[in-house]
Amino acid sequence: xxxxxxxFWAIYSSVIFGVGINAMLALSIYLTLSCGLLSLANAAFMGxxxxxxxxxxxxxxxxxxxxxxxxxxxxxxxxxxxxVPTLRLYGVYLAMATLGFGEVVRVIVxxxxxxxxxxxxxxxxxxxxxxxxxxxLSVTVFVLARIRRSKIGRAxxxxxxxxxxxxxxxxxxxxxxxLAFVLGAVIAGVAGALNAHYTFTIGPANYGFENAVDILTxxxxxxxxxxxxxxxxxxxxxxxxxxxxxxxxxxxxxNGFILIIVILYLPKGICDxxxxxxxxxxxxxxxxx
Numbered sequence: 001x002x003x004x005x006x007x008f009w010a011i012y013s014s015v016i017f018g019v020g021i022n023a024m025l026a027l028s029i030y031l032t033l034s035c036g037l038l039s040l041a042n043a044a045f046m047g048x049x050x051x052x053x054x055x056x057x058x059x060x061x062x063x064x065x066x067x068x069x070x071x072x073x074x075x076x077x078x079x080x081x082x083x084v085p086t087l088r089l090y091g092v093y094l095a096m097a098t099l100g101f102g103e104v105v106r107v108i109v110x111x112x113x114x115x116x117x118x119x120x121x122x123x124x125x126x127x128x129x130x131x132x133x134x135x136x137l138s139v140t141v142f143v144l145a146r147i148r149r150s151k152i153g154r155a156x157x158x159x160x161x162x163x164x165x166x167x168x169x170x171x172x173x174x175x176x177x178x179l180a181f182v183l184g185a186v187i188a189g190v191a192g193a194l195n196a197h198y199t200f201t202i203g204p205a206n207y208g209f210e211n212a213v214d215i216l217t218x219x220x221x222x223x224x225x226x227x228x229x230x231x232x233x234x235x236x237x238x239x240x241x242x243x244x245x246x247x248x249x250x251x252x253x254x255n256g257f258i259l260i261i262v263i264l265y266l267p268k269g270i271c272d273x274x275x276x277x278x279x280x281x282x283x284x285x286x287x288x289x
């Protein structure tokens with residue numbers, strides 16, 4: 001039994017690590033989507049966290065916990081700075097602005113010597129253990145679940161449904177939007193740090209447009225009506241490539257196709273509570289007959 005587990009872990013450990021990190025990334029964009037914000041900045045926040053943590057580990061003797069804390073703080077500060085002017089935009093204009101921010105981050109990293117330039121950073125010490133991801137993912141889910149049931153969560157939902165009505169009811173729309181944006185950046189930054197300390201190497205290409213689309217696809221595919229949706233979407237789209245290895249060169253196109261299909265036929269994702277309840281009623285009624 002032990003030999004079977006060792007063999008399984010040796011083959012699929014990278015997939016398991018990827019599922020956990022992708023789950024955190026999907027939850028990071030779920031947070032902004034739950035507030036009605038179509039932001040594509042999470043890949044850039046992931047990159048900021050990854051580079052900040054990697055440089056802490058490679059240039060100092062500080063513990064891994066300090067690197068993770070830095071990976072949470074740096075994206076949060078950047079999100080505060082860009083969030084105030086950017087979050088006045090809506091819909092596709094916000095998406096374009098945050099996508100542009102991601103490109104700015106990529107170009108800056110590409111041209112800095114301290115970040116390794118086009119070659120990125122190599123030889124990052126492998127400090128990420130499975131329990132780091134398990135604990136941080138569990139904490140993230142717990143905190144977001146508490147937020148969802150709190151006054152903050154109700155404010156997020158009100159803003160998503162009708163921003164003008166929420167403002168008329170006394171909700172500080174700008175403050176809650178900025179809060180969702182910053183918290184999403186924190187989660188993405190920590191995920192980036194965990195990923196950097198597992199893959200040994202990071203580069204500017206890891207945090208560009210393709211990664212931003214991947215993160216959005218995972219959340220939308222699973223659904224943003226509840227926390228289970230992003231977790232299910234990240235798991236499905238992380239494991240699916242293992243069964244479709246022949247299409248690895250067309251992953252971006254496949255993700256775009258999946259996104260279009262879900263938007264057209266499952267606008268609330270595969271984890272839509274209303275459709276699940278309807279399916280359950282039809283199943284029970286057919287079983288009763």
